[in-house]
Amino acid sequence: MSEDHQLRDVFDAIADPTRRRLIHLLAQAEEIPLHELTAQFQMGRTAVSKHLTILKEAGLVHDRKVGRETRFRLNASPLREIQDWVAFYSKFWSTNLLRLSQLLEEEEE
CATH class of the missing domain: 1.10.10.10 (Winged helix-like DNA-binding domain superfamily/Winged helix DNA-binding domain)
Structure with missing residues (x-):
């Protein structure tokens, strides 16, 4: 198959x-x-x-x-679909956590 x-x-x-x-x-x-x-x-x-x-x-x-x-x-090889899905959300969370970190640093200043 x-x-x-x-x-x-x-x-x-x-x-x-x-x-x-x-x-x-x-x-x-x-x-x-x-x-x-x-x-x-x-x-x-x-x-x-x-x-x-x-x-x-x-x-x-x-x-x-x-x-x-x-x-x-x-x-x-079908596990690549899962890897791609997880990678997308890993990038999503990394970006959002970086933004949050920057926002918190700005508030401290």
Whole structure:
């Protein structure tokens, strides 16, 4: 699935702590089999698979079959949308805090 045809919003996909943890785990390895991912959580294989499906629909995860095993890997490029959004507001707040600081300095003088 290409980034242009995401079925799910990236912000929605990372809203859940379990999915953020899955992203973190996948960022530390090239590929991880489903059974190894499932072992990291106190939930069943079906629940982990559902979370991975949501990440896959957002373009954040790719999978491939190797025999009877499914392996997952991270595709971090959709996270750029979040990085861009945060960068915009980081600049917004930096600018406004600088203005506030200047205003406070002027009042002290």
